[in-house]
Amino acid sequence: MSLGFIGTGRITSALVEGLCTAKDPPENVLVSPRNAENAARLAARFSRVSVAVSNQAVIESCDCTFLAVVPQVARSVLKDLCFRTDQTVISLVPTIPIDEVRKLVDPVKSVVRAVPLPTVSQHLGPIPLYPKISQAVEIFDKLGKPIPLQNEKELNILWTVTALIAPIYALMEETCQWAIACGVNRQNAGAYIASMFHAVSAVIKDLPDVRFSDLEAEAATPGGFNEQALSVIREGGGYKAFLNALNSVHTRH
Numbered sequence: 001m002s003l004g005f006i007g008t009g010r011i012t013s014a015l016v017e018g019l020c021t022a023k024d025p026p027e028n029v030l031v032s033p034r035n036a037e038n039a040a041r042l043a044a045r046f047s048r049v050s051v052a053v054s055n056q057a058v059i060e061s062c063d064c065t066f067l068a069v070v071p072q073v074a075r076s077v078l079k080d081l082c083f084r085t086d087q088t089v090i091s092l093v094p095t096i097p098i099d100e101v102r103k104l105v106d107p108v109k110s111v112v113r114a115v116p117l118p119t120v121s122q123h124l125g126p127i128p129l130y131p132k133i134s135q136a137v138e139i140f141d142k143l144g145k146p147i148p149l150q151n152e153k154e155l156n157i158l159w160t161v162t163a164l165i166a167p168i169y170a171l172m173e174e175t176c177q178w179a180i181a182c183g184v185n186r187q188n189a190g191a192y193i194a195s196m197f198h199a200v201s202a203v204i205k206d207l208p209d210v211r212f213s214d215l216e217a218e219a220a221t222p223g224g225f226n227e228q229a230l231s232v233i234r235e236g237g238g239y240k241a242f243l244n245a246l247n248s249v250h251t252r253h
């Protein structure tokens with residue numbers, strides 16, 4: 001399979017790294033010439049990556065093309081390109097609805113929207129996509145956890161949830177600073193907190209129908225530290241603040 005990328009920025013770099021280091025990498029990866037530095041770096045690092053002469057050349061040579069330009073230029077980039085019916089287009093541009101993407105890449109029949117995270121470079125993380133197209137699921141299987149969705153609304157809501165990544169890192173940093181202020185060595189505090197967050201996430205990663213409330217109840221032994229911390233955070237409006245953040249971000253789209 002030949003995969004192409006229009007726009008060679010941060011997310012393309014992560015996807016190409018993840019694909020080329022996967023167990024079953026694609027035969028060829030063709031990236032568009034902009035950004036020239038990123039494109040040259042990827043081609044130098046991975047033998048199966050080449051730099052196309054133009055965006056049109058990417059489309060002509062590939063079975064499946066990712067649209068990975070910023071929303072501000074996406075429409076003008078696409079209006080100059082000619083697509084074929086027998087190819088797949090995966091749009092990573094979060095603000096252009098699927099119906100509009102379909103019109104922009106007409107006559108392509110197989111059109112998907114997806115929202116990967118940069119952690120795909122390490123074959124990690126959720127990849128929500130809509131609609132479910134088996135070729136896209138097959139590609140995303142190499143890169144993390146594909147999550148085919150029922151409708152576009154679900155995609156937009158889960159995209160909103162990505163806004164919690166920085167707040168979660170900030171929670172780790174606040175916890176780390178607290179431990180340091182209480183007298184723990186910086187390196188030990190960092191190692192402990194990183195490993196604890198990793199462990200609590202790793203054990204739930206592959207549960208098919210995870211109920212977070214069951215895990216919460218299991219961890220919150222009556223009269224124990226966890227139960228105490230939960231009640232202090234709830235009473236202090238800690239979780240409400242996270243919900244307020246999600247609602248605030250969600251109103252932007």
Ligand SMILES: NC(=O)c1ccc[n+]([C@@H]2O[C@H](COP(=O)([O-])OP(=O)(O)OC[C@H]3O[C@@H](n4cnc5c(N)ncnc54)[C@H](OP(=O)(O)O)[C@@H]3O)[C@@H](O)[C@H]2O)c1
Pocket residue numbers: 006007008009010011012032034035036038055067068069070071073077092093094115116117118
């Ligand atoms: N980063 C993420 O984690 C992430 C995750 C999911 C979805 N997305 C979406 O994916 C898209 C790309 O995001 P990004 O973070 O990779 O942005 P980015 O780093 O800014 O990359 C966009 C690339 O598009 C190139 N470009 C500009 N005009 C072009 C043109 N006419 N033809 C071809 N390429 C052109 C830019 O090249 P120059 O540098 O030369 O201008 C730049 O390298 C966005 O719509 C974003 O919302 C990003």
